[in-house]
Amino acid sequence: MTATVITQDEIDQVFPTVAATMADALGCDVEDIQPDVSLIEGLDAESIDFLDMVFRLERAFKIKIPRGKIVENARGTLTEGEFEQKGVVTDVGMSQLKAYLSEVPAERFKLPMKVADIPRLFTPETFCKLVVQAQRDTKAAG
Amino acid sequence: MSAPLPLPVLIASGLAGKTVIVTGGSRGIGRAIVLLFAAEGADVTFFYRDNAEAAAEVVSSAGAAVHAVVAERVDVRDAAACAAAVERVADRCGRIDVLVNNAGTIRDNPLAGFSDSDVRDVLDTNVTGVFNVTRAVAPHMISRRSGRIVNLSSVSGEKGGRGQTNYAASKGAINAFTRALAVELAPRRVTVNAVAPGVIETEMSQTVRELAGDEVRARILLRRFGTAEEVAYAVWFLASDYASYVTGQVLTVDGGFKME
Numbered sequence: 001m002t003a004t005v006i007t008q009d010e011i012d013q014v015f016p017t018v019a020a021t022m023a024d025a026l027g028c029d030v031e032d033i034q035p036d037v038s039l040i041e042g043l044d045a046e047s048i049d050f051l052d053m054v055f056r057l058e059r060a061f062k063i064k065i066p067r068g069k070i071v072e073n074a075r076g077t078l079t080e081g082e083f084e085q086k087g088v089v090t091d092v093g094m095s096q097l098k099a100y101l102s103e104v105p106a107e108r109f110k111l112p113m114k115v116a117d118i119p120r121l122f123t124p125e126t127f128c129k130l131v132v133q134a135q136r137d138t139k140a141a142g
Numbered sequence: 143m144s145a146p147l148p149l150p151v152l153i154a155s156g157l158a159g160k161t162v163i164v165t166g167g168s169r170g171i172g173r174a175i176v177l178l179f180a181a182e183g184a185d186v187t188f189f190y191r192d193n194a195e196a197a198a199e200v201v202s203s204a205g206a207a208v209h210a211v212v213a214e215r216v217d218v219r220d221a222a223a224c225a226a227a228v229e230r231v232a233d234r235c236g237r238i239d240v241l242v243n244n245a246g247t248i249r250d251n252p253l254a255g256f257s258d259s260d261v262r263d264v265l266d267t268n269v270t271g272v273f274n275v276t277r278a279v280a281p282h283m284i285s286r287r288s289g290r291i292v293n294l295s296s297v298s299g300e301k302g303g304r305g306q307t308n309y310a311a312s313k314g315a316i317n318a319f320t321r322a323l324a325v326e327l328a329p330r331r332v333t334v335n336a337v338a339p340g341v342i343e344t345e346m347s348q349t350v351r352e353l354a355g356d357e358v359r360a361r362i363l364l365r366r367f368g369t370a371e372e373v374a375y376a377v378w379f380l381a382s383d384y385a386s387y388v389t390g391q392v393l394t395v396d397g398g399f400k401m402e
Contacts, residue, residue, distance in 0.1 A: 025285075048284060048330065055281040 004136075011035075011128045014061070014135075018128050021060050025052045035125040036103055050119065057127065063134035070130055071118055074100040089113045101126060156383030158183030161235040163228070165189045165218050165275055166245030168196040170344035171294065174370035175242055175377050180204040180211050182378070187231045189216040189224075189245065189275075218245045218271030221278075228278035238282045240381045243272045244294040246312075248346050250305040261308050268312035272319060280327065289332040290381045293320050294373075297340045297396050313338070317392050324390030333389040335380045340396025342368045363398025 019033035026043055039045040045053075054065050066072075074097050075083045083093035089112070097118070098109060103125040110117075162179050166172040167188025176188045177200070186204070190197040190213060197213040204211040212234075216227045232238055247267045249260040272293060283289025298306050299313030317336060324334040341347050341358055350358065351367065359365060376395045379385055 048326065051281060052284050052330075055285050 006129050006132050010132045011125060014128050014131045015124070017060055018057065018124055018131060021056045022053055022124055022127070025049055025056055033124050035128070036105065036123050038108065038120065039122050039124070040120050047119075050122075053127065057131055061131055061135060063131065063138050065130060065134050069134075070122065070126060071115065073130070073133060074118070076100065084115050087115050089115060089118070097121075103129075153383060155182055155378065157240070157378070157381060160184045160239040161231065161237055162186045162240040162242065162381070163189070163231055163238060163275070163279065164242040164244055165216075165271065166191075168193050168200055168213070170346055171339065171342060171370045171373045172242075172244040173200050174374035175244060176200055176211060177204055178371070178374045178378055179240075179381075180209065183209065184240070185209040185235055187212040187214055187235075189214050189218065189227060191215070191217050191245070218275055219266045221274040224271075224274040225278040228275065228282075232282055237286060238279050239288070240290045240292070241276065241279045241283075242292045242294070242377055242381070243275060243316075244377075245271050245275075246294060246346070248306075248309050250309065250349065252305055253307045256308065264308040264312050265315075268309070269315045269319075272316060276323070280323075280332070283332045284327065284330045287331045289327075289330075290385075291323065291327075291332065291334045292377050292380045293334070293336040294377075295320070295336040295338040295392055297338050297394060297399050299338060299392070300394075301399075320392060321390045328389055333380075333385070335385070335388060335390070336392040337373060337376045337380065338392050338394045338396070339373045340368060340394070340399040342370060342373055344370055361400045362396070363400070366397065368395060368397055 015035065019030050022033050023030040026045055026049055028043060032043065037043060057063070058065055075093070076096055078093060078096055082090065083096065084090060089097060094109065094111070094113065098106070101121055103123055104121045108121055157179060162184045164172055164176050164179070164186060165188070167176040168190035172188065176186050180186045186209070188200065188211065194215065201211050201213050214227045214230070216223050218224060228238070245267060247264055249264050251260055276291060293316050295316045296309070296313040298310040299317045303310060320334050320336040327334055340362065341350060343351070359367065373395050376393050380388060380393065
């Protein structure tokens with residue numbers, strides 16, 4: 001995890017491939033993959049679709065995305081205990097989450113938020129950021 | 143006069159050219175599965191744990207098959223090794239169509255006589271091993287919206303057998319795993335089934351056959367032990383196009399075994 005901000009340019013660069021990959025995985029038109037649409041509520045993605053999308057993105061971009069990477073990235077420097085208590089995101093965790101998922105409209109962050117419900121917030125742009133971060137990690141690993 | 147019934151048309155099994163992974167393929171039932179699938183023209187990679195000589199013999203026996211059979215030394219208890227081996231197969235063949243989870247071990251003993259390793263080895267190989275390989279393979283099948291997973295269970299998974307609490311528990315787990323995974327993967331058009339053999343003439347059942355052969359045989363309606371090939375045909379069926387509408391099932395191949 002690095003604290004370096006992911007730029008809009010970087011997101012724009014990967015978005016077309018991310019969108020095409022997601023459309024294949026979800027069986028929808030690529031035009032339906034808008035950067036801020038909720039994958040679960042807007043595109044009916046299920047947990048198995050997330051697995052499929054990650055699998056396809058790993059191949060498309062030749063990167064590795066460990067399971068739980070989005071939440072890990074979102075947690076940043078916070079410990080697990082600081083980020084969540086008994087499966088519910090803490091106040092400080094919520095601030096961190098909102099900062100990391102800046103592409104998600106504020107009204108979608110419902111309180112209290114369970115950790116298990118975090119994927120409901122994910123959008124195609126969330127995955128773009130994940131890809132960019134994984135590309136950086138791959139490059140850094142040499 | 144009514145219209146004549148259409149003649150039955152035998153279709154090809156659909157296995158020619160398919161990429162198949164068989165775990166525990168160097169001996170017994172696994173060996174028979176590897177050779178049968180290779181004879182069908184499938185591109186077969188099998189995993190084996192430690193018997194390199196037996197593995198080489200299988201590769202050499204399949205020599206005349208359309209595709210070369212590939213042996214990979216993989217301990218299914220090692221999740222990272224399974225993931226790496228599956229990726230090598232996917233990289234080489236471009237896809238994975240069929241997974242046969244056959245690797246298994248047996249350590250019979252009365253419950254009170256088990257060592258820790260008797261319990262751990264059986265559960266780690268027979269259950270965790272299936273999780274490890276299937277977790278690595280499933281995303282490939284989900285992604286292609288196609289695939290066949292066949293797990294080797296045992297009649298012990300449904301019926302009791304003295305000295306087999308560890309083995310029976312492991313195979314009962316496989317039956318449950320099969321049904322649950324069938325539910326999970328059906329929307330992605332991946333079928334998941336199991337074959338439950340009875341007493342088969344393999345090294346693994348040698349002790350049972352030697353110690354209680356007549357007693358056991360007397361409980362089998364067909365009055366004989368099965369062969370590895372007879373089990374392989376059941377696996378072949380579940381992996382073939384003939385079984386396209388079969389999922390979540392445990393197919394028993396035991397000659398009509400009546401157990402206590």
